[in-house]
Amino acid sequence: MIAFRDILIFAGLVALAAAVIASLFPMREGVSPVPACSDCAFKLTGGYWIRQYGNYAALYLGTREAARYGWAYVDGRPLGVGEAVGCDPMYVHVLNGLAYVSCNSNNSTLGRVLPTAAEGVDISAHPSRPGCTFTVDVMYNTSTTVRLEVYDENGRLIYSASGTPPVSFNFNASVAGTYRMHVYAPPLLDDWYTLYAKINIKASRNVAVYTSNSTEDLRPDIALKIIDITDYWKKGYDLVWVAPGPTYYRYGPPRSDAFADFILGWHCCYPCDRFFFVPHHVYLDEVWRLTFTPSGPVFTHIDDQIERESKYVYVDGKYVNARNGTYTGSDPTITVKFVSSDSKMNAEAVFTKVCSWS
């Protein structure tokens, strides 16, 4: 009768014999070979170490060579020829036949941290009061001084600054215009940019924009004449004679911190006033001045004529008293609308401050 006891004794003897036989093998630990693979990852415990030779790297267990790889990297650094590293536990990633070894207690990681040194110039433009503010961010891995210079349309230097990167410059264009900006740090950087600080006029079809006088009667095609006089103040004039029609108006410069300045002349009817020998008050039914100031765009009444037609003036959709008054719009946009009972003379213009660069 074979008892369970006899089976246990037999199994014990077998196990003892197996242990004795196994201990006779030179490999003291482990029964599975290190995988010879080109793409795999494994963790090794015991006395494993890796040595780099001239054209291959060998992984050893004790003195026995367990596997060969193309090159060995330990914690991201390639081993030099003849160099050896051992640790317990050892994490090995094999990718394309190269062994990436990590001795950290953390699992090793494939992939390295990128040395991404970002370099360059960033410009951003945004409306401010009264003008446009341009922010210039410069990032370079250098201690060279970066210089920034801004010139106006006439080539005059109006702003300059310098700093060591990373550095941020702020240039405020307080008068409408086109500016040239030079950012340089020889020999690393030498860039020119164009900065635009301007009032964009989006108008209905019967509106014309001028930069000098226009006295012609262009009705019915043109109902509203807008004359941009900003540039005269920039050039230093004391007095400007502006004629939307045959009658001249004298204007002094706006407040010194104004961004842009316009004269608007509108005529409310057609074909009225055509039979005068001299059409002396064409485009003078409503004359207004629009000045962009630090407190916003200011719309000021200059002159008007009494007409048979009823006429209305709106600023940002609100009716304004045409006879006297000053109206302040919202920065950076103002909408001006002239409405007549002669509806084909209705005119609308949207003035928007635009700050941009290229």
Place this chain on the structure above:
Amino acid sequence: MWSAAYGLIALAVVAFVVLYAAAHAPNFKTVNLADQLYNAKKRLANDLPSFPRTNIIDFATNVNVVRVRTVNVEASGGSFPVKFPISYKLSAREDNLLYELYLNVILCRPATLQGGAAATLYVVELRHSLSQLPWLEVYAAVPRNATQYYDLLYNDYTAWGRPPTVGLDPRVGADADAGFVDYVKAEWALVYYEAFDLSILYVAAPPSAPYILVVDYPLTIPLACPRR
């Protein structure tokens, strides 16, 4: 009695041998690098629309950021600012993998294709943390109606009160899902410069495309070039 004692001793010996063998056998752990790479990129793809948009100085010192260039564009509602993504620094760590990607639009130039068609050539710096170059797909986002597309951006601008980022807002691919743009395959080439450990991606996209998409599947990255 004695035989029971022998039995217990034998049991102990068996247990010792089994435990010893189990403790000292090489320990293999399954590592699926392909899955980890996919997961890392998938996570970046999901988080991409929420990464901060910065200027060059913040971009240089942070990770997982998008560098944008703000430019005014015209819509029927007026001129408004739009952010164009030009550089990315992305990093995602899995158990056995560090996935890092650096993309930077160096410049854009008008180009003429062989057939005479106009194109915009994007020159993009690409750095990659793995020694294997990624297998890319590149698409150009071509609006079906450019005016309508910028009006859509203008609506976002007025609704959110901040400039929208082209291609990234409200999420990557939303433009195409809404039917405003078509993603068409763009011609591209990836050139590796060993001396600098740097790859340059050249992409020829239609001039009307406001942005291109660089796809390291499943990571889809919109890149734009506002200075034409």
